[in-house]
Amino acid sequence: MMSEFSIAIFLASALVAEIVGTIAGFGSALLLTPIAAFFFDIKTTIALVSLFHFFGQVVDGFIWRRFIIWRIGILFSVFGVLFSVVGAYLILYIPSRGLEIAFGIFLILYALSALSGREIRLPKSDAAMVIGGGIVGFIAGVLGTAGAFRTAFLSSLHLKKEYFLGTSFAIAFFVDIARVGVYFKTGLLETNLPLWISVFVVAIFGSLLAKKLVSKISASLFHTIVYSVLLLAGIRFLFL
Numbered sequence: 289m290m291s292e293f294s295i296a297i298f299l300a301s302a303l304v305a306e307i308v309g310t311i312a313g314f315g316s317a318l319l320l321t322p323i324a325a326f327f328f329d330i331k332t333t334i335a336l337v338s339l340f341h342f343f344g345q346v347v348d349g350f351i352w353r354r355f356i357i358w359r360i361g362i363l364f365s366v367f368g369v370l371f372s373v374v375g376a377y378l379i380l381y382i383p384s385r386g387l388e389i390a391f392g393i394f395l396i397l398y399a400l401s402a403l404s405g406r407e408i409r410l411p412k413s414d415a416a417m418v419i420g421g422g423i424v425g426f427i428a429g430v431l432g433t434a435g436a437f438r439t440a441f442l443s444s445l446h447l448k449k450e451y452f453l454g455t456s457f458a459i460a461f462f463v464d465i466a467r468v469g470v471y472f473k474t475g476l477l478e479t480n481l482p483l484w485i486s487v488f489v490v491a492i493f494g495s496l497l498a499k500k501l502v503s504k505i506s507a508s509l510f511h512t513i514v515y516s517v518l519l520l521a522g523i524r525f526l527f528l
Contacts, residue, residue, distance in 0.1 A: 294327050295483070299490050306344050306494025311502055311510075312517040313439050313456040316494075317341045334431070335468075335476035339484065341435075342464035343491040348457040351499055355454030357447070363414055364441075365462040367422030372463045375429020376470035388431065388525045395522030398440050402515045412445060421459070429467045435460065436521040439514060449502065449510045 301323040302316075309316025317337050324333040349356070420441040427437055435456075442456055471477040505513070 295486070298324060298327060299486055302340055302487060302490045303494045306340075306491050307498045307501070308517070309341075309344060309435070310348055310453075310495050310498030311505070312514050313435070313442070313453050316344055317435060332476060332478075335471040338464065338468050338471060339477060340487045340491065341460070342468050343488045344495060345457050345461040345464055347491050347495040348453070349461050351495055352450065352454035352457055355450040356458045357451055357455045358458070360417060360442075360445070360455050361458040361462075363417040364421035364424070364438075364459045366418050368425035368428075368459060368463045369466045370425065371422045372425035372429040372467040373470055375426040375431075376467040377474070378430060391427065391431075391437065392522045392524070392526030395436050395440065395518050395525065397522075399515045399519035399522060402443070403512070403519070417441070424459075425463050425466075428463050429470070436518055436525075439518060443511070443514060449505075449507055453502070 302320055305316040305319040308319060317340075320340060321333060321337050324337050327333075424437045424441065438456060438459060442452060442459075445452075447455065468477065502510070
C-alpha cells in the first residue's frame with residue numbers, strides 16, 4: 289500500500305513529466321518510470337506509467353486535434369498497434385535490458401547528429417512509415433515507452449511544431465490503447481479508481497500548462513529541446 293506521501297511524490301512527478309512530455313512530444317514515461325519504480329515492481333511500473341501516458345495522450349490529442357496529419361498517423365499506426373500488442377504480451381517472457389542498451393545507443397547517435405547539424409535522414413515513403421510504426425509499437429509494448437523512437441522518426445519529416453505534436457499524440461494514443469488493454473487483461477494493471485482519477489487530473493493540468501509554454505517557444509528552440517530530450521532518453525536507456 290502506498291502512503292499518502294508516496295502518492296503525493298508520484299503525482300507531483302507525473303505533473304512535471306506530463307509538462308516535459310507535452311512540450312517535447314514524448315518523454316513523460318521516461319521521466320516517470322524510474323520514480324514509479326520506487327513504489328512498484330518493474331512490471332507494475334510499466335503498466336501504471338503506460339496508463340498515465342495513455343491518459344496524457346487522450347488530453348493532448350484533444351488539445352492538438354486540429355493539427356493532426358491523419359495520413360501519417362494512420363500509416364504509422366497500421367503495424368504500430370499490432371506490434372504493441374505483441375510486445376505487451378512478450379514483456380512477460382523476455383528480458384528488456386539488451387534492447388534498452390541498443391536503443392540507447394541509437395538515440396544518442398541520432399540526437400548528437402541532429403544537434404550538430406548533421407541530422408540522420410530516414411526514408412519518408414509510406415512503406416518506411418508503416419515499418420517504423422511497427423518498430424515503435426513493438427518497443428512500446430516491451431519497454432512500456434517508445435516516444436523517443438516515435439519522435440526520432442517524425443522529426444525526420446520536419447513538420448511544424450504544432451503538426452509534429454498533434455500527429456505524435458494521435459499515433460501514441462492508438463498504440464497506448466492497445467497495449468494498456470493487454471496489460472489490464474494479463475493482470476499487470478489492477479483497478480484503482482482513486483489513483484486512476486488522480487493521474488488523469490494530473491495529465492489534464494500538465495497538458496494545459498505545457499500548451500501555454502509551447503506557444504511561446506520558437507521553432508528552432510522547440511527542435512533543440514526535442515533533440516536534447518532525445519539525447520537524455522538515450523543516456524537513460526544506456527546507463528540507468
